[in-house]
Amino acid sequence: MYSEQVMDHFMNPRNMGEIPDANGVGEVGNPTCGDIMRITLRIEDDRIVDAKFKTFGCAAAIASSSMATELIRGKTLDEALAVTNRAVAEALEGLPPQKLHCSVLAEEGIHKAIDDYRARQGAPEASGG
Amino acid sequence: MTDGGRRLVYLDHAATTPTRPEVARAMLPYFSERFGNPSSLYALAREAKEAVEEARGRVAAAIGAAPEEVFFTSGGTEADNWAIKGVAAANRKKGDHIVTSSIEHHAVLHPCRALEKQGYRVTYLPVDEFGRVEPGAVEEAITDKTILVSVMAANNEIGTVQPVAAISEIAHDHGVLFHTDAVQAIGAIPVDVDAMGADLLAISAHKFGGPKGTGALYIRRKTRIGTFMDGGAQERGRRAGTENVPGIVGMGRAIELAVGEMPQNAPRLAAMRDRLIRGILDAVPDTRLNGHPTERLANNVNVAFRYVEGESILLMLDALGIAASTGSACTSASLEPSHVLTACGLPPEHAHGSLRLTLGHRNTEEDVDYVLEVLPGIIGRLREISPLTPER
Ligand SMILES: Cc1ncc(COP(=O)(O)O)c(C=O)c1O
Ligand SMILES: [Zn+2]
Numbered sequence: 001m002y003s004e005q006v007m008d009h010f011m012n013p014r015n016m017g018e019i020p021d022a023n024g025v026g027e028v029g030n031p032t033c034g035d036i037m038r039i040t041l042r043i044e045d046d047r048i049v050d051a052k053f054k055t056f057g058c059a060a061a062i063a064s065s066s067m068a069t070e071l072i073r074g075k076t077l078d079e080a081l082a083v084t085n086r087a088v089a090e091a092l093e094g095l096p097p098q099k100l101h102c103s104v105l106a107e108e109g110i111h112k113a114i115d116d117y118r119a120r121q122g123a124p125e126a127s128g129g
Numbered sequence: 130m131t132d133g134g135r136r137l138v139y140l141d142h143a144a145t146t147p148t149r150p151e152v153a154r155a156m157l158p159y160f161s162e163r164f165g166n167p168s169s170l171y172a173l174a175r176e177a178k179e180a181v182e183e184a185r186g187r188v189a190a191a192i193g194a195a196p197e198e199v200f201f202t203s204g205g206t207e208a209d210n211w212a213i214k215g216v217a218a219a220n221r222k223k224g225d226h227i228v229t230s231s232i233e234h235h236a237v238l239h240p241c242r243a244l245e246k247q248g249y250r251v252t253y254l255p256v257d258e259f260g261r262v263e264p265g266a267v268e269e270a271i272t273d274k275t276i277l278v279s280v281m282a283a284n285n286e287i288g289t290v291q292p293v294a295a296i297s298e299i300a301h302d303h304g305v306l307f308h309t310d311a312v313q314a315i316g317a318i319p320v321d322v323d324a325m326g327a328d329l330l331a332i333s334a335h336k337f338g339g340p341k342g343t344g345a346l347y348i349r350r351k352t353r354i355g356t357f358m359d360g361g362a363q364e365r366g367r368r369a370g371t372e373n374v375p376g377i378v379g380m381g382r383a384i385e386l387a388v389g390e391m392p393q394n395a396p397r398l399a400a401m402r403d404r405l406i407r408g409i410l411d412a413v414p415d416t417r418l419n420g421h422p423t424e425r426l427a428n429n430v431n432v433a434f435r436y437v438e439g440e441s442i443l444l445m446l447d448a449l450g451i452a453a454s455t456g457s458a459c460t461s462a463s464l465e466p467s468h469v470l471t472a473c474g475l476p477p478e479h480a481h482g483s484l485r486l487t488l489g490h491r492n493t494e495e496d497v498d499y500v501l502e503v504l505p506g507i508i509g510r511l512r513e514i515s516p517l518t519p520e521r
Contacts, residue, residue, distance in 0.1 A: 031478030
């Protein structure tokens with residue numbers, strides 16, 4: 001059912017945990033649908049120097065958060081905001097159709113964390129997220 | 130059991146069981162040697178016909194029925210559909226109301242939904258936190274328009290055994306027919322159509338060591354029920370279609386074995402079940418047992434782990450060679466957790482973390498040891514990943 005990439009990121013998640021001095025935090029999802037993601041970012045000079053996740057959910061949700069944090073580390077905020085759920089799914093060598101919502105959640109989590117950072121900086125909000 | 134050297138611990142017997150070798154051996158001659166159509170007239174066909182009737186006798190004996198009350202079907206789903214839609218169609222003049230429970234298998238719930246679309250009314254009875262239907266609730270639900278009460282003998286997810294004898298008595302007091310889905314009950318608890326008060330009873334061979342795609346509906350004599358499959362005159366004109374002769378032969382052999390071995394097998398499985406339940410609850414905090422503490426199938430373990438999701442548990446177990454099942458939404462297309470756990474009052478975040486382990490007669494104490502050895506670590510790992518896990 002899952003690609004090797006999904007299984008690898010599920011069994012050996014990258015960037016799992018919480019950044020203690022995070023300056024951007026995004027939590028998305030709800031327990032009814034069965035997936036909750038918490039993304040913590042450390043942003044310096046408009047660049048993501050560290051990104052971590054914690055996820056309650058299926059293998060696709062865990063793998064999507066792992067891959068999404070990999071894709072945005074070291075990127076500028078605008079570059080990170082351009083990482084779509086499709087990019088996450090493609091980097092995972094595809095997700096089953098009923099699991100695409102898990103990659104959407106990863107994109108939303110990143111947007112929400114960046115919004116949170118910008119709000120803390122008193123800057124205008126990022127694109128919708 | 131091993132699979133190419135890899136350890137394989139199969140703990141999903143409620144989903145299906147391996148066909149037992151002696152059952153497969155009994156079936157084999159009916160594919161290529163004794164392949165005759167039971168409806169034909171030559172010796173070859175008579176052999177097939179005799180095999181079907183012998184199997185019918187075995188099924189009947191196993192459930193305390195007469196052979197002419199047993200009708201072979203393509204499985205449990207067809208038997209449930211036939212019971213519900215058949216009674217509804219044949220009793221339309223008498224009434225249009227059906228009483229069932231909210232924790233039935235979809236093979237019962239979906240025919241009921243289909244009937245609702247045709248104008249029938251259906252009452253889905255609630256269950257208590259252990260998944261039991263209260264017989265008094267059946268009494269209250271029955272009206273003068275009720276034509277059928279359908280409550281399963283035992284639940285496939287949580288293993289809760291229902292008080293079917295008390296429920297059928299109430300149905301009969303009101304002149305209402307009683308159907309029970311006994312698919313999970315054969316070989317696990319005593320199944321006797323008279324003791325249970327069943328007018329209709331559904332079974333499925335692949336749940337008790339027989340082949341997939343073969344089942345039966347018991348229909349008590351003089352029960353008003355329509356035909357479901359129209360065509361040839363097989364099954365005394367009540368269920369058309371050339372008989373699945375090898376499947377039927379296999380089912381006859383399998384039910385005889387399963388029911389015959391039950392006195393030894395059920396206590397052995399129950400001991401393994403209880404060791405699993407106690408071992409898991411002792412080793413993993415924030416975990417609860419789903420289903421009834423005592424009124425449950427001998428082979429069923431169902432627990433809910435907080436803060437983690439079931440599909441993740443299954444995949445990590447699978448990586449270690451353990452096959453299990455969950456009531457979490459993420460394994461289904463609907464994104465909703467199990468209707469059974471929800472009906473028992475479990476909040477969705479707990480239902481998502483449910484794990485079902487169902488034992489079978491090949492399982493050993495070593496299998497139990499292995500699960501108890503690896504499962505707490507898997508839950509611990511997933512809880513580390515989860516943002517819901519409280520800091521300790
Ligand atoms: C309680 C119950 N009823 C009905 C069925 C359907 O049986 P079958 O798979 O033979 O169609 C099952 C099996 O999934 C079941 O567990
Ligand atoms: Zn998911």
